[in-house]
Structures are given as C-alpha cells and as structure tokens.
Amino acid sequence: MIKHLKLVSLLLVTLLVSCGEISSTRTIKIAHGLDVKHSVHKAMVEMGKDLEQRSGGKMKLEIYPSQQLGTERENLELLQIGSLDMTKVSVGVMENFAPKMKVFGVPFLFRDRQHSFDVLDSEIGKEILDDGEKYWLKGLAYYDAGSRSFYTKDRPVHTPDDLKGLKLRVMESVTAIDMVKALGGSPTPISWGELYTSLQQGVVDGAENNPPSFYLSRHYEVCKYYSLDEHTVLPDVLVIGTNTWNKLTKQEKDWLQASVQKSVAYQRKLWAEAEEEALTEVQKAGVEVIRPDKSLFKAKVSSMYDSYKDDEIISSLIEKIQQTK
Structure with a gap:
C-alpha cells in the first residue's frame, strides 16, 4: 500500500512538473572571452538581474567571462552540442556558422555609427541574425563593438x-x-x-x-x-543554442528576449563611454x-x-x- 502511494505521488509530481505547475529555477549558462570590466560583461550582469526579476526568480543567468570555457569558436561548438546555453561572439567568428554575417566584414559598409544601428535594428539585421539556426545557433541580438x-x-x-x-x-x-x-x-x-x-x-x-x-x-x-x-x-552577437532555445517555454523565451533587449540599450551606452575613456x-x-x-x-x-x-x-x-x- 505504501509503495503504491509513493508511486502515485511520484506520477503526480511528474505530471505537475510537465504541466508547469511545479518548476525549479532554470539557469542559463553564458560564456564570453572578455574581461569583467568590459561593457559586454557589465551588460550581461544587468541582463541577469533583469531576467531574475522579470521571471520572479524562475530564471537566472550564470556568466563565465575571460575565456573560462574556451575561445569564441569553441563556445559556439559547445552551444551546438548543448553543453553551453549562450555566448557572445564577434560576427567575424560567427560568419563561419552563419554565412550572411560575412557582409559585416565588408570594409566601409556603413556611413556612420547611427547608420549601423539603423541596419542592425531593422528587418535586415534580423534576417542576418536568423541565418545561424540551421547550424543550431540562434542569434538573439547585437551588442555594439564599435x-x-x-x-x-x-x-x-x-x-x-x-x-x-x-x-x-x-x-x-x-x-x-x-x-x-x-x-x-x-x-x-x-x-x-x-x-x-x-x-x-x-x-x-x-x-x-x-x-x-x-x-x-x-x-x-x-x-x-x-x-x-x-x-x-563588426558588432558582437548574443547567441543561444537551439538545443536550449527549444527547451524553453514561450513565457521563458519572452522573459529572456526582453532582458536581452534591455541589456542591448544598456551596453550601447556603456560602449560609447568606454570608447572615449x-x-x-x-x-x-x-x-x-x-x-x-x-x-x-x-x-x-x-x-x-x-x-x-x-x-x-x-x-x-x-x-x-x-x-x-
């Protein structure tokens, strides 16, 4: 009888979890190759704070800076096999996985900084971001890299x-x-x-x-x-592995994308200050x-x-x- 009750309880818990009524915190692991003083790292820290607050503690970011988990290319490969969730890479490296990003390497392509922002924030920018999905890499947004x-x-x-x-x-x-x-x-x-x-x-x-x-x-x-x-x-790109992205619920995707976009505005402000300094x-x-x-x-x-x-x-x-x- 006791064994039967334990089995029923276990099945009930499993059912509730699958229905989303019981859930643990989802930790998104993100790695990059830059110093913790860099605007990219600072923006990620703010992204993590916003994500945790926005999700009511149901999601959080775990950041690995300074090539702790490898080079940019190695981090992308970790995303592809599902061993890492997110990373930041230059489009110069990402073009090996998303051919359309080769366009950013064309010298003197943009008239000025504002022109580059207008393109990155447009449908053209989104089209280029989406190009890596067939290689299990989903672009989420661009960070300014001057x-x-x-x-x-x-x-x-x-x-x-x-x-x-x-x-x-x-x-x-x-x-x-x-x-x-x-x-x-x-x-x-x-x-x-x-x-x-x-x-x-x-x-x-x-x-x-x-x-x-x-x-x-x-x-x-x-x-x-x-x-x-x-x-x-050459902007930086925030990338998430499709292995991770496809596991997220619609609500979790919305929370993450909103926190990413908020961090983009913050990073661009920090970047302008960092260039001058x-x-x-x-x-x-x-x-x-x-x-x-x-x-x-x-x-x-x-x-x-x-x-x-x-x-x-x-x-x-x-x-x-x-x-x-």
Whole structure:
C-alpha cells in the first residue's frame, strides 16, 4: 500500500512538473572571452538581474567571462552540442556558422555609427541574425563593438602603404583575411587570448580592433601606434543554442528576449563611454593616435565589393544596407 502511494505521488509530481505547475529555477549558462570590466560583461550582469526579476526568480543567468570555457569558436561548438546555453561572439567568428554575417566584414559598409544601428535594428539585421539556426545557433541580438582600426608595434600607419610587409593578427574570418591582403598586409589568424604574447614575441607586428579592446587587453603596452582608419564595423552577437532555445517555454523565451533587449540599450551606452575613456587612457600611456585619410584605405579595398558580385546573397545585402536611410 505504501509503495503504491509513493508511486502515485511520484506520477503526480511528474505530471505537475510537465504541466508547469511545479518548476525549479532554470539557469542559463553564458560564456564570453572578455574581461569583467568590459561593457559586454557589465551588460550581461544587468541582463541577469533583469531576467531574475522579470521571471520572479524562475530564471537566472550564470556568466563565465575571460575565456573560462574556451575561445569564441569553441563556445559556439559547445552551444551546438548543448553543453553551453549562450555566448557572445564577434560576427567575424560567427560568419563561419552563419554565412550572411560575412557582409559585416565588408570594409566601409556603413556611413556612420547611427547608420549601423539603423541596419542592425531593422528587418535586415534580423534576417542576418536568423541565418545561424540551421547550424543550431540562434542569434538573439547585437551588442555594439564599435569600429575596428589598426595598431602596430614599430611604425605608424598613415596610409595603406605603411601596412606592406606587416604581419597583422586577424580573426578566423575570410573577409578579414581578404581585407588585410587587399591593403597589402600579411593576415595572421591568432586567438584573442594568445595575441598579447604573440605581439611581445614578434609573431605578429600588429593587429586591428576597437578602442576598448585595445585598451582593456593592455595591447597598448606593446603597440604604440593606433591608426583610426575605422575600416569595419563588426558588432558582437548574443547567441543561444537551439538545443536550449527549444527547451524553453514561450513565457521563458519572452522573459529572456526582453532582458536581452534591455541589456542591448544598456551596453550601447556603456560602449560609447568606454570608447572615449580608452582613447584618453592609451594616449596617456604614450600611444600615438593617428587619424588617417580614410579614403585612401577605402580605395584600396574597393575590389572586395566587386568580388561579391557573383554572390547573390551578399551583394543583395550590401545593396539593402547601403539603401537604408
């Protein structure tokens, strides 16, 4: 009789859980490769607070910063097999899993910062975000990652000719590699975590990234020239594995998406402040900040636009983006 009652109780609990009447807290594990001082990490912390409050404690975020769980590519692979729930990656890495994101690597694609926001927040931005789902990766939103520019160890970069013969670190991105080649440099893919040592040891002569990343990585201790050519705008992408997404209830999806969107606005504000601080601090540390003639760099990479003419998807996206007002 007692065994029978225990069995009935167990079945009842199982039924109630499946109906959503009894539920434990759902913990979403999210990893990224940046420092805890970075605006991305701070935005995730706020996202976690908002998610817990919004869900009444039914959902929470567990954050693993500073490549604790691996590189950006490794984190994406963990998402694909369901060992990690969410991550933040650059579109330069994500393009290997979502081909439409290659469009962001096209140099000088956006007129200015506001134009990039208008595109990212539009249906065009959503179309590109959705492109990774067939590879079990669902894009949720874009974080601001500013514009990328070159920094070098031994000589300043005023024109593209100054890049000739330089080994420059790039992400594992075909478009980034093609861009550096077009400018006359020698592209060298190296993981972000290994870059400081690679710069010190002369494995590469320089790299390219946005001001906060240049500052917070302390690469300015090795590279004393920063040339603000602002060749590409590569946003960061918040990605969730479809393994995790498909397990969420509609209510949980709504809570998570709302918290994500709130964190986007917060991160963009922090980013603008971080850019200003970064440029001020690296100059204090002895870095020469150069503002070159961007038209010289733009002319050098114009052939990249021609190379996409046979790619109907990317050429169509380029046209849509350029027409966005």
